[in-house]
Amino acid sequence: MRSFFHGKIAVFLTVLSLAFGAISMRAQSPPALNLMPMPAKVQTGSGFLKVDESFRLSFAGYREPRLDRAAQRFLEQLHRQTALVLASRETVDPAKATLLVSTEQESKTVQELGEDESYTLDVTPSGAKLHAANPLGVLRGLQTFLQLVTITPDGFGAPVVSIQDQPRFSWRGLMIDSGRHFMPIAVLERNLDGMEAVKLNVFHWHLSENQGFRVESHKYPKLHELGSDGLYYTQEEIRGLLAYARDRGIRVVPEFDIPGHSTAWFVGHPELASGSGPYQIERKWGVFDPAMDPTSEKTYKFLNEFIGEMAKIFPDAFFHIGGDEVNGKEWDANPGIQSYRKAHGIKDNNALQAYFSQRVQELVVKHGKTPIGWDEILVPGVPKSIVIQSWRGTDSLAAAAKQGYRGILSNGYYVDLGWSAARHYAVDPLGGAAANLTPEEQKLVLGGEACMWSEYVDPENIDSRIWPRTAAIAERLWSPADVRDPASMYARLPLISQRLERVGLNHRAYQRRMIERMAGTASPDELAALQLIVEALEPVKDYNREEIGAEPTSQTPLNRVADAVHPESDISRLFSSKVDDYLASSCKDVAMASELRAKLVQWAGNDVHLRPLAERSFLVKEASPASSALSQAAEVALAALDRITLGVPLSPDLRKQQLDGLNALELQAHKAQVTIPALPAFQKLIEAATAGGACPTSK
Numbered sequence: 165m166r167s168f169f170h171g172k173i174a175v176f177l178t179v180l181s182l183a184f185g186a187i188s189m190r191a192q193s194p195p196a197l198n199l200m201p202m203p204a205k206v207q208t209g210s211g212f213l214k215v216d217e218s219f220r221l222s223f224a225g226y227r228e229p230r231l232d233r234a235a236q237r238f239l240e241q242l243h244r245q246t247a248l249v250l251a252s253r254e255t256v257d258p259a260k261a262t263l264l265v266s267t268e269q270e271s272k273t274v275q276e277l278g279e280d281e282s283y284t285l286d287v288t289p290s291g292a293k294l295h296a297a298n299p300l301g302v303l304r305g306l307q308t309f310l311q312l313v314t315i316t317p318d319g320f321g322a323p324v325v326s327i328q329d330q331p332r333f334s335w336r337g338l339m340i341d342s343g344r345h346f347m348p349i350a351v352l353e354r355n356l357d358g359m360e361a362v363k364l365n366v367f368h369w370h371l372s373e374n375q376g377f378r379v380e381s382h383k384y385p386k387l388h389e390l391g392s393d394g395l396y397y398t399q400e401e402i403r404g405l406l407a408y409a410r411d412r413g414i415r416v417v418p419e420f421d422i423p424g425h426s427t428a429w430f431v432g433h434p435e436l437a438s439g440s441g442p443y444q445i446e447r448k449w450g451v452f453d454p455a456m457d458p459t460s461e462k463t464y465k466f467l468n469e470f471i472g473e474m475a476k477i478f479p480d481a482f483f484h485i486g487g488d489e490v491n492g493k494e495w496d497a498n499p500g501i502q503s504y505r506k507a508h509g510i511k512d513n514n515a516l517q518a519y520f521s522q523r524v525q526e527l528v529v530k531h532g533k534t535p536i537g538w539d540e541i542l543v544p545g546v547p548k549s550i551v552i553q554s555w556r557g558t559d560s561l562a563a564a565a566k567q568g569y570r571g572i573l574s575n576g577y578y579v580d581l582g583w584s585a586a587r588h589y590a591v592d593p594l595g596g597a598a599a600n601l602t603p604e605e606q607k608l609v610l611g612g613e614a615c616m617w618s619e620y621v622d623p624e625n626i627d628s629r630i631w632p633r634t635a636a637i638a639e640r641l642w643s644p645a646d647v648r649d650p651a652s653m654y655a656r657l658p659l660i661s662q663r664l665e666r667v668g669l670n671h672r673a674y675q676r677r678m679i680e681r682m683a684g685t686a687s688p689d690e691l692a693a694l695q696l697i698v699e700a701l702e703p704v705k706d707y708n709r710e711e712i713g714a715e716p717t718s719q720t721p722l723n724r725v726a727d728a729v730h731p732e733s734d735i736s737r738l739f740s741s742k743v744d745d746y747l748a749s750s751c752k753d754v755a756m757a758s759e760l761r762a763k764l765v766q767w768a769g770n771d772v773h774l775r776p777l778a779e780r781s782f783l784v785k786e787a788s789p790a791s792s793a794l795s796q797a798a799e800v801a802l803a804a805l806d807r808i809t810l811g812v813p814l815s816p817d818l819r820k821q822q823l824d825g826l827n828a829l830e831l832q833a834h835k836a837q838v839t840i841p842a843l844p845a846f847q848k849l850i851e852a853a854t855a856g857g858a859c860p861t862s863k
Contacts, residue, residue, distance in 0.1 A: 196323065198659040199311050200635050201363055201642035203329035211289045212321030213262070215246065215313055221254040222261030226269050231299055233411055235265075238306045244666045245313060246320045263292045263309065271298040274479045275415050277610070281365070282330035285309060287322050303413040304329070304363050311663065333593060333611030335572050336641040337366030337417075338634060340626075341618040343373025343428075344449070344718060346395035351623045353408055354668040358631055360412035361667050362638035362660070367409055368484065368613055371397075372420045374427040374446035374454075375718045379418075383473050384466070386432025391445060402477055417536065418478045421486025422467070423456035423520050430454055436463055438494035438501060447717040449619045449710060453493040458520035459504035468527050475531040482551065483533035485524050487541040490517055518543035525550060542569060553613065558596030565601050565608040573598075573612040577637050579629060580617045582705045582731040585636040585657060586650040588614075592640060611641050620709060622722045624678070627671040629731060632661035654737075678728040682783040693773035694784060697791050700736055700767060701729045701838040709837050725787035726837035733841050739763055740845040747852055751808050751859030761805055767798035767842075790833040794840055797829045801846035804853040813855040822850050 197206065219242070221235055235254045243250050258264050272279055283296040283305035294305040308329065312322040338359055340347060356367060371378045377391035380398045388396040397405075409416050422429075429436055430443035437443060438457045446452055457463050475483065492513035495501050501516075510516050517540065525535040525546065535541070536551040539560050548568050554561040557575040564571045576591030593612045594601070601609070614634045621629050636653050665672055679698060683691050703726050704712065739760070746756045771791045778785040800822050807814060814822070826843055833840050852859045 197312070197325070198314070198656050199308065200653075200656050200660045201639035202644075202647045203308065203327045204332075204644055205328040207326040209288075209324035209326070211324045212316055212318075213287050213289055213292055213324065214318070215242075215248070215262070215320040215322060217248055217250065219248070219250055219262045220260055221263050221265065222256070222258045223254060224258050224264060224266040226267040226298075228270060228299065230411055231265075231267065231302060234299070234303055234306060237411075238310065241310055241667060242313065245310065245663070248320065261291065263294060265294045265302055265306075266296075267299060267302055268297045271300050274481070275300070275365075275410065275413070276481065277415075278334040280330075281363075281413070282328075283308075285325070285327040285329070287312065287325050289324060292322065300413045303360065307361055307363060310361075311660075331363065331365075331642045332644060333609075333641045335366055335611030335613070336364045336638060337368050337572070337611070337613035338364055338630070339368035339370055339419075339574070339613050339615045340630075341370040341373065341616060342376075342378050342397075343370055343421075343425075343618070344375045345618040345622050345626075346376060346378060346392075347618070347626065348623055349397070349401055349405060351626060352405060354670070355627065355630065356405075356409050356412055356414055357667045358627075358634075358664050358669050359414055359638075361664055362635045363642050364634075364638050365414055366613065367414050367416045368419060368615075369416055370419045370421070370617075372422075372428060373425055374452050376445060377428040379420075379474070381470065381473060383469050384433065387429060387470075390432035391428035393445060399477055406479065415480050415482075416478060417480050417482045417484055418474060419484035419486055420470075420474070421484075421488070422524065423458060423517065424451070424454075424488065424490035425486060426456055427452055427454045429456075433466070436460075436466060438498050447719060448715060449718075451489045451491055453491060455490050455492070455494050456520070457498075457501065458495075458516055458523075459501050464523055464527065467524060468530070471524075471527050471533075472531050475528075475533055481534050482536045483528045483531075484536045484553070485521070485528060485541070486537060487517070487521055488538035488555065490540070492516075514543070518546075522546060536572075542567075551610070555615075558593070558598045561593070561609060562597035562601055562605075565598065565605045568608070570608045570610055572610050574615050577612055577614045578617070579614050579633055579637075579731070580620070581707075582629075582703050583633075584732050584737070585633040585653065588633055589636040589640055589648070589650055589653055592645065592648075594645070612637070619716070620703075620722065620727070624670075625674050625722060625727055627669045628674055631664050631669055631671040632657055633732065635660050635664070658734075675728055675730070678723065681723065682725070682728070682781055683777060684781055686777050686781075689773055690777040693770050694777060696766065696770050697774060697787065697794065698725060698729050700733055700794055700840070700842065701725070701790055701833070702731060702733050702736070702841045703727075703729055704834055704837050704839050708834075712834055712837050724783055724837070725790070729838060735763075736841040736845075739842050743845040743848055747848060747859065751852060757805065757809060761802065764798045764802040764805065768795050768802055771795035787836045787838070790836040790838045790840070793829040793832040797826055797840060797843060797846055800825060801849050804846075804849040807853040808849070808859050813857065814850065814853045815855060819850055819854040823847060826850075 239250050255261055279300055280297045281300045281304050283301035285305050285308055286293045296302045296305055313320055377387045378396045380396055381387045406416050427443055427446050431445055434441040434443055436456050438455050495513055521541045528535040534549055539554050539556045542552050542564055552564045552569050552571040553574055554571055555574050561571045561573050573593040577588055593609050594606055598609055614637045616630050679694055683694055742756060742760055746753055774791050778788045826846055830840055830843055851857050
């Protein structure tokens, strides 16, 4: 219910709002250089290099077909960025080049961990020069040049600048889970394009899960024939993707998760399992009982053949064997396994898994690969050559490094959890316990990986759950440790997001299509109301979605409001930032109060416009509790803002009542599996309006 104070100040604030024009929650002005990741060393000058139809690219020094394809891709991206009609090929005369690229030597035939990715880029008003030791540095530098190109009063141009750049960490990855929801090759390719744009260099491909085995095996065709629902990658498709990734300077590390997370293996090969079966592809999410039999020599014979086959397909030096989340229930229930344990002095299931991991690691090494696995594979006695991927955090990563093991951090980079870009940005592979490592031990921390587990993503919305937030993670892994200001990151992120869309990602366009599907034959006003609510909400965080509503499965359509909203609402984040600025002004910034009020009025009045559409669309109707909650919460915040403006404070009792009411409204929004991210800002306004609060007497 709106406060009685509204009538007293409505005319004043309405006139004030009109004086300031249409209200928009704008971010701060972007910095001069919209680069992400920020280079290691940047020296800016004055002026611009003009970028127009006469732009020419030329190469000097070492040449290879990959560089030719990079040049073609660069020119195509520059065209999409500017719409300029550019020469389709580079010029052969370096003297006529706008951008001269010089390369010293070839890179490794198979891209290696720690290979040189450094480059220098010098831009002057008369031309630009990019120099790198090998093609990897050229690929990184070309992306930096594309990010430099901007619009000016005189046309497009690149600012005068001198850059010396190299990555802080050698392992900068993105994991995509194709097991739970199958991701077509086209989806993976556009995400590889996004990775290239922000200088990520490892694609970790999660290829087997309880819900699907996704790789064609010639040796064991029942794996993909019976364990995939027909959704798998042929070996020809895989080789094509590997070539696509290599062209972009990206290594591909396959993961086949064993001994747990392996139900799909057992549909075609129940002899590998510890239980009696029968087995079928899992449709639900979670940790399941089935696990491979670690006591059967048949298991290791099978895995030897399978790993050998896959090792020939995937050229990278690393081979991921998973190793996480085995609950041991099938092992406990199998008399043969228990007898084996006793006969071999294996005291518990942890020791049994350690035995299995050791045997599998030996097979991986036998086929010329370095084993990598999740935290659980680190047990006493494993070779120092293995690499630990930590989902547990920097404590675990530091403990591994102290024992001499290389490690990769993923804890804090799980983009499927829906955290803000700032929260991911604050996580550092050498933070926490890892900050106390010796310099030699810190060298064992190779970097990090963003992880996109696919319980709640499909090919339509997966890009939005990865991007643009993963660009902030990419900066954390590439840029110097002191590049960590979230305000600067957020100022640069919108333009990086636009650029990611230009390279083919779907992280913004998907939402419009989903809204139109939910709306059906909506009027423009109804469509606008649905758009407003979708832009203001976020999905519930972490794994709380599994606790709300009907239990989801791999066949549940991802077509709801919770699937359409962005993991981070820019509108709500900017509103919250404005509230902080307003309170920091002791509530004396009248213009900012007007902006806040306009947005609150918009939110408060939106639900009434959405209701007719909710009556006609079951998908919109499901979001009605969240829409109503946002409108009611905005009403409460609006009343608090009115009190602040009039200098009429809330009583402590009314403060408690309103804060409790906001908490109840948040729970109401959860019914639609979404959250109201502006709620903490609403609470701050209530606190500020309370007697004894920050601004109880502001005029």
